[in-house]
Amino acid sequence: MKKVSVRRTISIAFMLMVGLFMVNSFAFAQVKPKIAILATGGTIAGVGQSEVGSAYKSGAITVDKLLAAVPQINNIATVQGEQVVQIGSQDMNDMVWLKLAKRINELAKTDVQAFVITHGTDTQEETAYFLNLVLKTDKPVVLVGAMRASTAISADGPKNLYDAVSCAIDPTSKGRGVMIIMNDKILGADDVTKTMTTAVETFACPNYGPLGIMYNGKPMYTRTSMKKHTVKSEFSVDNLSELPRVEIIYGYSNVTPLFVDAAVKAGVKGIVYAGVGNGNPSTTLQDALVSARKSGIAIVRSSRVFSGPTSQFDEVDDEKCEFAASWYKNPQKARVLLMLALTKTDNYKEIQRMFIEY
Numbered sequence: 001m002k003k004v005s006v007r008r009t010i011s012i013a014f015m016l017m018v019g020l021f022m023v024n025s026f027a028f029a030q031v032k033p034k035i036a037i038l039a040t041g042g043t044i045a046g047v048g049q050s051e052v053g054s055a056y057k058s059g060a061i062t063v064d065k066l067l068a069a070v071p072q073i074n075n076i077a078t079v080q081g082e083q084v085v086q087i088g089s090q091d092m093n094d095m096v097w098l099k100l101a102k103r104i105n106e107l108a109k110t111d112v113q114a115f116v117i118t119h120g121t122d123t124q125e126e127t128a129y130f131l132n133l134v135l136k137t138d139k140p141v142v143l144v145g146a147m148r149a150s151t152a153i154s155a156d157g158p159k160n161l162y163d164a165v166s167c168a169i170d171p172t173s174k175g176r177g178v179m180i181i182m183n184d185k186i187l188g189a190d191d192v193t194k195t196m197t198t199a200v201e202t203f204a205c206p207n208y209g210p211l212g213i214m215y216n217g218k219p220m221y222t223r224t225s226m227k228k229h230t231v232k233s234e235f236s237v238d239n240l241s242e243l244p245r246v247e248i249i250y251g252y253s254n255v256t257p258l259f260v261d262a263a264v265k266a267g268v269k270g271i272v273y274a275g276v277g278n279g280n281p282s283t284t285l286q287d288a289l290v291s292a293r294k295s296g297i298a299i300v301r302s303s304r305v306f307s308g309p310t311s312q313f314d315e316v317d318d319e320k321c322e323f324a325a326s327w328y329k330n331p332q333k334a335r336v337l338l339m340l341a342l343t344k345t346d347n348y349k350e351i352q353r354m355f356i357e358y
């Protein structure tokens with residue numbers, strides 16, 4: 001009799017423990033946030049001929065293999081991986097941007113809580129800024145890349161990817177606009193740029209500084225972007241199947257109007273002039289840009305100089321020429337904003353307003 005009741009007590013206790021364990025694991029599974037990882041290629045997915053050399057092929061491995069290299073991600077998030085394209089980001093283009101933006105806007109309406117985009121570093125800043133202007137969500141969106149191929153000794157991709165996921169799932173990352181995570185830094189899409197061809201410490205925000213750092217898998221923010229983005233942006237990709245053609249023309253001493261003339265002939269809708277100093281064109285170049293403007297092409301002056309403003313209050317009379325000045329946008333980001341501006345207007349004053357607000 002005694003033996004039976006001891007057995008029964010033991011089996012009830014055992015069942016209770018199993019039950020508790022199941023409830024716990026269920027609750028734990030419930031709290032893991034659901035994220036989408038959209039892969040586009042780049043060095044983070046690159047495969048090299050040797051572990052020590054610099055030669056490799058960008059975008060050679062798929063999103064599943066990328067994730068398999070960082071199993072720790074499964075402890076913190078439930079991941080849905082999608083291969084959007086598999087390219088080196090030197091081949092990034094308007095069509096992929098539109099596809100990516102539309103897909104994220106669609107997924108943002110579901111229970112996916114955050115987004116990570118793996119991307120090559122060459123044009124990462126442009127994709128980040130484009131998405132910053134057209135995504136209609138305040139859910140965190142983080143781009144991540146690597147400077148060393150996945151097969152290299154001390155590859156930086158796995159740590160960057162883990163940090164990107166950790167940053168994206170953190171509640172404090174909501175509503176901050178699109179961000180890039182590279183080498184422990186959290187960089188805002190409105191200012192981030194690649195500063196060095198080979199170093200892992202290549203990304204910086206030369207005008208405004210980083211938004212924060214990643215520390216022990218947690219984002220530590222020290223700044224908020226004051227620029228308009230995502231849900232506050234007036235731009236939308238909803239009805240767009242292509243973007244207006246905008247070309248960048250570089251300034252240098254002894255510059256001739258050759259490329260401005262070629263751009264006019266090609267029928268571009270806008271030109272970003274990457275001028276010298278604070279966006280200055282030479283006298284001949286200015287004449288060519290004014291006549292391009294008169295033929296209906298939008299002109300934005302930016303600078304080939306790494307940082308600092310290009311404003312409408314300096315040497316060029318932008319009002320008279322009907323140009324807009326890019327302020328803190330470097331030429332490649334100015335091109336992104338001008339393309340989107342041209343989906344709304346070709347009025348230079350309106351375009352100037354956008355360059356101040358975004």
Ligand SMILES: NC(=O)C[C@H](N)C(=O)O
Pocket residue numbers: 041042043044058087088089090119120121122123145146147148
């Ligand atoms: N580090 C990199 O990712 C460079 C590569 N060419 C890319 O942008 O895809």
